[in-house]
Amino acid sequence: MHQDSLGNPLTLDDAASLLAVNDFVEGFIASEARAANVLAAAQDESPIVQAYCAALHLFAESRDAVPNALPYLRKAQAGAQRATARERRFIAALDAWAQGDLALAVALHQEQAQEFPRDLASLKLGQYHAFNLGDNPAMLRMSLTALPAAADVPYVHGMAAFGHEQCHRLREARACALHAIAMCRKEPWAHHALAHVMLTEGQLEEGLGFLQDVSDTWTGLNSFMYTHNWWHAALFLIDLGREDEALAVYDTHVWGVEKAYSQDQIGAVSLLARLELAGLQVGAQRWAELADWLAVRQQDHVLPFLDLQYLYGLGRAGRTEADVLLANIEHFAPRAPASQRDTWVQVCVPAARGLLAHARGDLRTAIDQLGLALPSLSRIGGSHAQRDLFEQIHLDALARGGNPRELGAAQSLLQQRLNAQPMSRRLARQADAAYATLGLPASGGAT
Known part of the structure; x- marks a missing residue:
């Protein structure tokens, strides 16, 4: 045999x-x-x-x-x-x-x-x-189960690293990722796990430098791994206040590898949205070109995490297909496979309504509907860093909604984030804007 x-x-x-x-x-x-x-x-x-x-x-x-x-x-x-x-x-x-x-x-x-x-x-x-x-516990449990018998394979350490990180076990995640990279410098999943750790711990300059240093090994990869690791590099750039460089990463490394592939599409939606939330004008043409590829997704419903980002991209591009996709999500949710039905109904539907509302400037609906979904958002899948897009959108709606109580909630959220990432120029700018509106002193964060 x-x-x-x-x-x-x-x-x-x-x-x-x-x-x-x-x-x-x-x-x-x-x-x-x-x-x-x-x-x-x-x-x-x-x-x-x-x-x-x-x-x-x-x-x-x-x-x-x-x-x-x-x-x-x-x-x-x-x-x-x-x-x-x-x-x-x-x-x-x-x-x-x-x-x-x-x-x-x-x-x-x-x-x-x-x-x-x-x-x-x-x-x-x-x-x-x-x-x-x-x-996330299942991700970690599986990798730890296999690890003793496969410890000679660097990639199992990378899988364990990501499982640890998604369970917020950052010290263990860092150790596993570094061990994997020591065994094989070209271990892009371990690079990815370590990028998550460094972003969470606020090591922005270090995280960007690390990814740039190992990016020469990102050859022969599938499009998701290549574009996603560059997506992570762009997140560091955005937090460092280098949005123009992040947009250049979008144009050269994140969008355009496999335009028909789901993961490449949602990475592009997410990065354009984050750049806009950080205050950069990305240009209507980028949204329009991306939406041409998203328009075929109106009846996919493979994963709620994917549908939500297709919807936001179509909404930002001003496409009528966004209305069709939202209606299709609402129709599909109660008919989804039994093991995922509650997630579609209880989380995806209100999140979808809120995201499309935000894309169209309806901040009141965005606040209300995203507020319903966020407490259970982890059920839709995606990583902490990926789901953070939806939290940023909700926070943006709170900050711009005009309600003093909601602006106070935005201030609280922004300051907590800034405490965890004190070197983030993006968060400092957003927090300072909230403080100015509230008649309070500046945050004192990075400038």
């Missing part, structure tokens, strides 16, 4: 497929584009080859993802009886994913981590689902 490069037994009909399988496994855990090379082996009807092909299609995160994945998934299921127990569980997890039962998928990937801890492709996929459910 064959084995993949991590030592996991494989059921292969064609030995020539081994290279493509390893490209998937190694490329997936390293965030490299070569993971897609397994599609070239699709003529091999080995269950695991078909399963990996199905996974790639599901990662498209579009309404076409499941229909495109199903032919491969059905072939994998048809051959599952002759596959290994590890391969069968991976196929079952894919089936749960395709059916929208992410909670079951997470449970199956957790079982896989316990029984086959060197199946790091399964671990990475399980973390992806837990992340999208806002289940």
Whole structure:
């Protein structure tokens, strides 16, 4: 029997497929584009080859993802009886994913981590689902389960680092990320985890310098990893008051790699919105060009985290498709898969109404509707740094809404943020504006 490069037994009909399988496994855990090379082996009807092909299609995160994945998934299921127990569980997890039962998928990937801890492709996929459910403890638990048996692989330390960080265990996250990078300087997921830690701890100059230093290793990556790490660099630039440089990062590194891909699109929406909230005029043309790609997302509803950002981008571009998408979200929410239905109804719907209202200048509705969603926002998935966009939008509405009590609430939130990130020029400017309106002394923050 064959084995993949991590030592996991494989059921292969064609030995020539081994290279493509390893490209998937190694490329997936390293965030490299070569993971897609397994599609070239699709003529091999080995269950695991078909399963990996199905996974790639599901990662498209579009309404076409499941229909495109199903032919491969059905072939994998048809051959599952002759596959290994590890391969069968991976196929079952894919089936749960395709059916929208992410909670079951997470449970199956957790079982896989316990029984086959060197199946790091399964671990990475399980973390992806837990992340999208806002289940940060599951992300950490899976990585810690596999870590003892896979400690020789740098990428598992990067996965553990991000799990720690999302659970607010910053010291542990930093240690795991640095260990991963010491093992392999080109470990972009560990770079990403460390960037989260440094942003949270207010190490703005240091975080920017670190990302710039390792950016020479960001070659051969999938578009998400490449654009997202540059997105993180742009966040440091914005907080440092270097918005023009952040906009240049948008133009050269964040938007334009894979314009049709969901993650590239939401990264672009988020960065343009943050630049505007920081006071920079990004230009209507950038929103208009982005909206042309968002307009096809009106009926996707793959993840609430994605729909919300598509909606805001369409709203900022002044597109009527935003109204269609909002109506579609409201219609879909009570019909969503059972494991996610409450999140769609209780969190996504009010957040969507609030975001579109803000995009159109209706601050009263933005305050009220986002206020309903924010306490449970973690349920929509995304990282702390990504979800912070929605909190910034709500804060902006509070600060500009004209109600003294709400302005006082904005002051409180801004000062707490400035206390955590005292070197943020963006936060100092925003806080000082609130203090001036309230007739109070300036914050004394960075200038």
